Amino acid sequence: MIPLIERACLLLRHVMSAVVIVLFSVMLVAVLVQVAGRYFFGFAISQAAEIATFSQIWLVLLGAGVAVARGQHVAIDVLPAMLPLVPARLALLLIALTSGVFLVVLAYGSLPLLRMGEFQTSPALRIPMKYMYACLPVGAAYMILELILSVAQRWNDPFPPPTPETEEEAV
Amino acid sequence: MLVVAIAFVVFLALGVPVVFVLGASAVLALITTTEVPLAIVSQRVFAGLNSFTLMAIPFFVFAGVIMDAGGISRRIVAFASALIGWIVGSLYQVSCVAAAGLAAISGSGSADTAAVSAIMQPQLRQRRYDVDFGAALIACAGSMAQVIPPSLTMIILAVVSNVSIGTLFIAGIVPGFLCILLLMVCAYVFAKRRGDTYRDAEPFTWSRLLRTGWAATPAMVMPFLILGGILGGAFTPTEAAAVAATYGLLVGFFVYRELRLSHLPALILRTASLSAAVMLIIGTASVFSWLIANANVPQMLRDWLLSVSDSPLVFLLIVNLLLLFVGMFMETIAAILILVPVLAPIAIQLGIDPIHFSVIVVMNFAIGTATPPYGVSLFVASSVAGRTVMQVTRKLGLPLIAMFTVLIIITYISDVPLFLPRMFGLME
Amino acid sequence: QDVTLRASHNANADEPYGVGLRKMDELLRERTGGKAAIQVFDNATLGDEMESIQGTQMGTVDIAVTANETLANFVPDLSVFSLPFLFADSEQMDRALQDPEVIAQAQDVLNAQGFHLITFFSAGTRHVMTKQPIEEMSDLDGLKIRTMQNPAHVDTFRAFGANPTPLAYTELYGALETGVVDGAEAANTNFYAQKFYEVAPDWAMIGWLELVAPVIMGEAAYQALPEDVRAALDEVGAEAGSFQRAAYRESDAAREADIEAAGVTITRPDIQPFRDAAEGVKQNYLQSEAQQKLFELISNVE
Ligand code: NA
Ligand code: NA
Numbered sequence: 037m038i039p040l041i042e043r044a045c046l047l048l049r050h051v052m053s054a055v056v057i058v059l060f061s062v063m064l065v066a067v068l069v070q071v072a073g074r075y076f077f078g079f080a081i082s083q084a085a086e087i088a089t090f091s092q093i094w095l096v097l098l099g100a101g102v103a104v105a106r107g108q109h110v111a112i113d114v115l116p117a118m119l120p121l122v123p124a125r126l127a128l129l130l131i132a133l134t135s136g137v138f139l140v141v142l143a144y145g146s147l148p149l150l151r152m153g154e155f156q157t158s159p160a161l162r163i164p165m166k167y168m169y170a171c172l173p174v175g176a177a178y179m180i181l182e183l184i185l186s187v188a189q190r191w192n193d194p195f196p197p198p199t200p201e202t203e204e205e206a207v
Numbered sequence: 208m209l210v211v212a213i214a215f216v217v218f219l220a221l222g223v224p225v226v227f228v229l230g231a232s233a234v235l236a237l238i239t240t241t242e243v244p245l246a247i248v249s250q251r252v253f254a255g256l257n258s259f260t261l262m263a264i265p266f267f268v269f270a271g272v273i274m275d276a277g278g279i280s281r282r283i284v285a286f287a288s289a290l291i292g293w294i295v296g297s298l299y300q301v302s303c304v305a306a307a308g309l310a311a312i313s314g315s316g317s318a319d320t321a322a323v324s325a326i327m328q329p330q331l332r333q334r335r336y337d338v339d340f341g342a343a344l345i346a347c348a349g350s351m352a353q354v355i356p357p358s359l360t361m362i363i364l365a366v367v368s369n370v371s372i373g374t375l376f377i378a379g380i381v382p383g384f385l386c387i388l389l390l391m392v393c394a395y396v397f398a399k400r401r402g403d404t405y406r407d408a409e410p411f412t413w414s415r416l417l418r419t420g421w422a423a424t425p426a427m428v429m430p431f432l433i434l435g436g437i438l439g440g441a442f443t444p445t446e447a448a449a450v451a452a453t454y455g456l457l458v459g460f461f462v463y464r465e466l467r468l469s470h471l472p473a474l475i476l477r478t479a480s481l482s483a484a485v486m487l488i489i490g491t492a493s494v495f496s497w498l499i500a501n502a503n504v505p506q507m508l509r510d511w512l513l514s515v516s517d518s519p520l521v522f523l524l525i526v527n528l529l530l531l532f533v534g535m536f537m538e539t540i541a542a543i544l545i546l547v548p549v550l551a552p553i554a555i556q557l558g559i560d561p562i563h564f565s566v567i568v569v570m571n572f573a574i575g576t577a578t579p580p581y582g583v584s585l586f587v588a589s590s591v592a593g594r595t596v597m598q599v600t601r602k603l604g605l606p607l608i609a610m611f612t613v614l615i616i617i618t619y620i621s622d623v624p625l626f627l628p629r630m631f632g633l634m635e
Numbered sequence: 636q637d638v639t640l641r642a643s644h645n646a647n648a649d650e651p652y653g654v655g656l657r658k659m660d661e662l663l664r665e666r667t668g669g670k671a672a673i674q675v676f677d678n679a680t681l682g683d684e685m686e687s688i689q690g691t692q693m694g695t696v697d698i699a700v701t702a703n704e705t706l707a708n709f710v711p712d713l714s715v716f717s718l719p720f721l722f723a724d725s726e727q728m729d730r731a732l733q734d735p736e737v738i739a740q741a742q743d744v745l746n747a748q749g750f751h752l753i754t755f756f757s758a759g760t761r762h763v764m765t766k767q768p769i770e771e772m773s774d775l776d777g778l779k780i781r782t783m784q785n786p787a788h789v790d791t792f793r794a795f796g797a798n799p800t801p802l803a804y805t806e807l808y809g810a811l812e813t814g815v816v817d818g819a820e821a822a823n824t825n826f827y828a829q830k831f832y833e834v835a836p837d838w839a840m841i842g843w844l845e846l847v848a849p850v851i852m853g854e855a856a857y858q859a860l861p862e863d864v865r866a867a868l869d870e871v872g873a874e875a876g877s878f879q880r881a882a883y884r885e886s887d888a889a890r891e892a893d894i895e896a897a898g899v900t901i902t903r904p905d906i907q908p909f910r911d912a913a914e915g916v917k918q919n920y921l922q923s924e925a926q927q928k929l930f931e932l933i934s935n936v937e
Contacts, residue, residue: 053476056475056476056479056480056483057472057475057476057479059479060265060269060475060478060479061475063262063265064266064269064449064452064453067262067266067445067446067449068449068450068453070446071442071446071449071450085259088259088262089257089258089259089262092256092261092262092265092486093253093256093257095265095479095482095483096256096482096483096486096487096490097256097483097487098483099479099480099482099483099484100226100480100483100484100487102476102479102480102483103480103481103483103484103487106480108480108481108484109224109225109226109227109484109487110224110225110226110484110538110583111222111223111224111225112219112220112222112225112580112581113222114596115220115221115222116221116222117222127221127222130221130223131221131222131223131224134218134221134223134227134228134231135223135224135227135230135231137231137234138227138230138231138234138248138491139227139230141230141234141245141248141249142230142248142249142252143249144245144249145244145245145246145247145248145249145250146246146249146253147246148244148246149246149249149250149253168253168257169249169253171253172249172252172253195222
């Protein structure tokens with residue numbers, strides 16, 4: 037059962053990673069198109085900046101989930117790393133719980149935005165803003181999932197000492 | 208309010224990621240001290256990210272990641288070594304110069320520190336240099352990537368305090384390189400007092416300098432592309448960042464030929480998750496900053512500060528002490544988003560130039576990343592050196608003196624940071 | 636006090652929005668015997684325009700003053716107020732914005748989306764700054780002019796022959812300085828206060844738009860106020876609106892003098908070609924019945 041869930045999560049992580057890669061590429065291309073439009077075609081593509089900005093917002097919310105998976109959110113874990121196994125596990129749970137509470141608030145607080153996003157349109161593309169606000173609950177849900185998964189994966193060694201590789205990743 | 212402060216410290220000590228410490232404490236403050244609905248959390252997080260200007264961050268991160276993967280760090284270190292490897296304490300000097308070179312490409316102090324440490328630490332160890340002093344020195348030199356343009360910290364600061372990114376970039380050049388210079392003097396003083404280990408230098412040859420210089424040239428074009436593009440009116444800063452990232456790709460693929468198309472997804476993913484981690488902090492810190500504005504703290508603090516003294520010199524002294532203290536404990540982005548909206552209006556009211564003020568803020572937080580107990584550059588430098596933060600901290604004294612000297616100079620001699628922007632006609 | 640309303644706007648305290656809101660606060664305290672007051676948050680400290688509008692719905696902000704262009708993203712019918720040369724001049728605008736029929740129609744349109752209109756502030760007559768003098772409309776040909784991110788504005792400048800370039804306001808100074816854009820549209824206040832004249836020293840006074848700034852609350856939040864406060868707010872809102880628009884007209888003249896003193900080259904091109912070009916744009920933005928009605932009501936005001 038557990039491995040099955042884990043496998044589903046890993047599959048989801050692959051999907052999210054792919055989406056994030058696409059979003060970044062869209063962002064970069066949109067900005068380059070904007071520059072090119074101005075210089076080579078003599079007109080500004082006002083939609084390009086908005087496409088890029090909205091890609092950025094989705095990228096951050098989904099990318100933050102990937103960052104949870106890769107342990108890239110900076111934390112000071114000097115103290116919990118000194119704990120024996122059982123209290124360390126407790127600390128691991130508390131960390132996930134604290135983070136999770138915030139993420140639940142983030143998702144819950146986006147409901148009024150989603151309601152407004154039904155009729156609020158974006159300035160340039162004129163598309164309903166709900167498609168943008170949706171990144172908040174979706175991103176929060178994905179981060180929560182990754183948090184749970186990371187607790188499961190770190191259960192036997194909650195705070196492994198940082199290797200130069202992970203430390204570099206963490207910045 | 209006390210509850211929130213205690214919770215903040217407990218969360219942090221517990222090892223909760225900084226981004227969630229900020230978020231969770233803000234939620235707690237919201238519930239215990241206001242009647243504001245929780246939706247403000249989501250709104251501020253969204254607003255913090257809904258910025259075309261801040262998009263320069265992921266692009267500059269990408270440029271750094273690409274250049275590093277393309278082998279640029281190695282070439283810059285080789286060039287630095289050819290340039291200055293003949294001085295006493297050569298490896299320390301090379302570390303400083305290499306950090307400065309990378310700083311002109313990378314926007315992140317910790318990335319710069321990581322790249323220089325990864326190459327220099329094995330050599331320091333092998334040639335029996337004092338590794339702890341090396342780590343302390345590299346942490347400080349690497350942190351200058353935030354002061355020497357391009358700089359992610361400056362981009363965030365410019366957005367928060369509404370100053371021109373280009374002008375702020377230019378204003379950072381002299382203080383950044385001055386700091387590197389003083390760090391090299393420190394290293395010289397340190398090495399001079401010790402034994403022969405530090406005199407084992409490589410002889411200078413023109414051929415080596417030219418060869419390594421040629422190899423590093425494509426990378427060294429990047430700062431000129433970025434600054435020239437912004438100053439010359441070709442691009443906005445965000446566009447310059449995108450162009451720099453594209454340039455990095457082209458160099459990696461076609462000049463250094465160390466990049467493969469198959470590497471690209473992993474590098475983009477790395478960029479995306481690094482930037483997401485940085486930018487989500489912008490989101491959660493802006494919840495905090497909203498709470499502070501909502502409680503009318505900026506107004507109260509302004510009244511209090513102005514009642515103490517209306518001298519800009521005294522104000523700047525207070526600001527420096529406050530920011531150095533905060534920088535010891537807090538994450539840079541969070542601190543900027545929370546404090547600068549409070550302090551910048553007071554500075555303007557006292558007639559301090561906003562660019563001058565911003566450079567002072569950046570310098571303070573650059574120092575903050577190299578100081579314990581919380582400093583990302585210090586963490587990275589110690590970790591790559593395989594030493595504890597405590598061990599490295601003991602050797603931090605001399606390099607910190609260099610940093611403080613620069614801080615004092617740029618605070619009280621405004622011409623030092625502002626001379627270049629004026630020369631380029633960016634300010635009066 | 637029993638009621639403190641938190642008002643958010645994005646300009647300095649001493650600029651017209653801040654002045655108007657403080658006047659409203661003063662009047663409201665007076666009229667309610669100190670029972671109700673308005674606490675003004677300047678400089679977007681509670682959030683930018685979009686967030687403040689949302690805030691009136693979520694309960695994080697009580698009163699928001701925003702450019703009509705931002706509010707129109709929530710209430711599309713309001714885009715009528717963003718049309719070029721909608722008003723004859725700032726005097727006619729003033730009369731139109733206190734015309735009972737215009738107010739009632741705007742109120743209907745806003746109510747439908749959950750907002751409540753308190754009054755209209757003025758955000759100034761908009762002109763064009765450039766790096767070379769604009770003597771006639773054809774001088775704008777092909778110039779990259781920064782506009783707000785608003786379709787009507789973009790279309791208008793395209794109709795003027797320019798290359799409209801929406802850009803973040805925070806990037807404008809740098810973009811003008813370095814030539815990423817050749818000019819921008821703005822009001823006297825912004826042009827002077829933000830020192831744009833340092834980097835774009837030519838000011839073509841075409842008055843292509845009277846920028847209006849609705850002052851709004853959430854309808855639910857408004858209905859939740861005590862009845863006497865509601866009545867007082869209606870009254871003082873209208874008064875503060877008139878006061879603010881008058882104050883703006885006066886300050887506008889003063890700013891023009893400042894601009895001239897700053898060594899700016901002021902030109903006054905023939906307006907008729909601009910008006911003609913704008914006619915075609917208008918029709919595209921009068922689609923719904925509400926828009927047409929609002930447009931007619933405004934045009935009918937003497
Ligand atoms: Na840098
Ligand atoms: Na620190």
